[in-house]
Amino acid sequence: MGIRECARKNPAFQALLEAYTHREDAASAFRSSGGKVIGELGCDVPDELIIAAGMLPVRIYADPEKPLKETDRYLEYAFDPVVRSQFEKIVDGTCYDQIDHLVISNSTDVVIRIFLYLREMHRVEPEKHVPPVEFIDWLFTRNRLHQVRNEHTIGLFKEAVESWAGRSISDEEIRRAAEICNADRQALRRISALRTGKEVRVSGCEALVIIGSAFFMERQEHTRLVGEVAADAAEWPVLDGPRVFFTGSDQEDLSVYERIEDTGLVIVGEDHNWGDRFFDRDYNMAYTPVRAIVDCYMLREFSSKKAFVSQRVEALDRWVERTGAQAVIFYTNRYEEAASWDYPSQKKSLEERGIRTVNFAKMSYPVSANPDFPEKIQAFSEMLKNEITGKEAH
């Protein structure tokens, strides 16, 4: 299924696809006009502060084609392949040619290590062309002590952004940036509604483009384009396949989703950071800026990495109910282990609710390195279709 003609014909979607495909273009233009570009590694960097400072936040992403010449020297093999590939671009100089600063949030254990390694690299190998690094030491367990600590941490990050900007950032600037980010989240929720309503109008692949393009372009422009797509997509042809929810590894490109949706399945939601989780929670305009940022990022739906098993079970149950999924696809890359401890409990809970599951663990990266994946997902798709047809016949 992939991206359908109806989407490709839409000029706003074309623009989003252009930004999603040519990920450096907007950043390059932004820098050419004198702006600063901030690279983000980890999914919990508060865009509001960067946008408030007049800078452009962009995500660091993997390039599966790039040989890992530098990475293999520095990283132990236990680092997952996506992070390995991201690291290569950071240490081989590619990133520093595109961004002014790198911010790492401790969204997973792996990126914490990346921060420690880069900090040490700056100390012992200062000649390397590696961007300056700032770390956001979030605490994600939910209690008052950690909330207060996070407010302190975000205060430190604000100071860092101010030092890059060479000026202080006012509360009013942060609020304006928050309005921009909230508007974008709201626009993306309109897209989500078109995936999860009675009739599904937007495919998983199309949704990944619409959401993921936010990471590579100016946010207000993104919001405008998403709004136009949402208006048009309400009339796009209905997708009839079994509705599935995707949980597991971040999907930075369409290759996994394409293979899944090529079998006739329709991905109606996901809990990874290049999908629905990005716009899960708003910045609360009634709060003071630092407080609102902590509330927004600390209390988003649980990530697969920084949550307990019981929290993840409940979170997935909530996602599935919200999206009306009939089945869940678990998909994790090799060495991306944390979620695998959640899986048996999640599977049990879902199956008790009549939700089918299929598990693809220890997957090689990129997905093309798993030659049996299309056949296995096809078999799952056929099984689901037969079950649904059987149920309807009854």
Added chain:
Amino acid sequence: MAEGASRSGVVKKLKATSIASAYQKEWFAGLKKRVEAGEDFGYLNADVPMEILRAMDIPFVVNQWWAAICGAKRMTRKYFGLLRDAGYRDDLCSYCATAFAESLDPDDHKVDAEGNPMGPWGGLPDPTLAITRLTCDCQSKIFELFARNHGASFYAIENTVPRKVPLKWFEMAPDDWEELYDTDRLDTAVEELKELIRFLEMKTGKMFDINELERVMNLINEQEGWYKKIRDLIASCHPVPVTVVDTINAVMQAQWQRGTEWAAGHAKGLYEEIKALADRGEAAVPNEKYRLMWIGRGIWHDFGFYQRFEQKYGAVFMWSMYLAMGADAYIRHHVEKDPLRALAARYIGMEDFLHMPPWNSQWYLQQARQNDIDGVVYMVPENCMQAVEGSYFIRKTLEDAGIPVLTFNADPVDPRKWSAETMTGLVEDFIEKRVIPMKEAREAR
């Protein structure tokens, strides 16, 4: 069988090691009785500030110690089969998942047809408390699952990342710990301790006593002070009177009893025993030629590995973190000013000292120099992100200083991926091709 040789062929010469082993068994039997009598019982990860439970007289077992016992009892193969049967992966987090896997074993508390216990030491009694720190994404998940299987209350303590990283932490830690850390990290850690205390008080009905914590902290300083003397003594001996085979078990077992009179006394006895050996000029390996440093967790399922290079090469594994961490990482003076803050200054650094460059690499270098190390054998653990620690930087730091390093991947508790022959060959090759030539070149200069 040689004198002191165990069934695994490991030759241990110290009485303190067998005393510690015997004490552990007696202590564990006593612990089981307390649990059977209805007392609360904690299962803790190694980086949890166990001093709080000690001060509150809540019995506890440390995860890493118990995993080592399970590994030494060769239970791992069975346990990982149980994990697989329950739908979990059997190739992950072996150090932390061992006890969770054990909790799936229906035979854990049974005896076989001959009346022998089927679980290690008769199996782990059901904890009522499972406490870990969030120093790894998987650990909290595993501890929560473990707690659920035992019907225990699960409690997690957060972890923060240092912004300030003075290189010589080992010089600052005992006295200048306030300057060693970011102040706000210490502040948060103290608050974490207060929350833990409140949780334990509510759960057990026991009230925390700050004077008792002070007493516990002072006992620990005394115990670790003996380890420092032992480490310094061994470092200064040529040849060394004992090897890691002697010290690892003697120290590790007592380390998990820290804060007790027994542990402090045992450490003193260990020092006196080693000092007597040194005074008599006794050598662990009479033909000692090459001094090796072991970086990584102990190979619990093949402890004899460390001794396979003694006769052939005169190569002696004389350094491991188990003794040296006791010497450098635990002592915190000025306890009386604020025992909770002193404890915070101990526990927040523990993971970082071992797993964060530059703190680990700088310490290994300083230790290699103090101990006149000729070569370093560095086990990078399989399937453990917590122990991913910047091996590149450790290797670079040591090699740049002229100390050769052999790095290999292995698992401390899972024997399935361990080939004694291959690993022995690797180390022999390393000794022949790097350690010997580099030492000869150094001596020629």
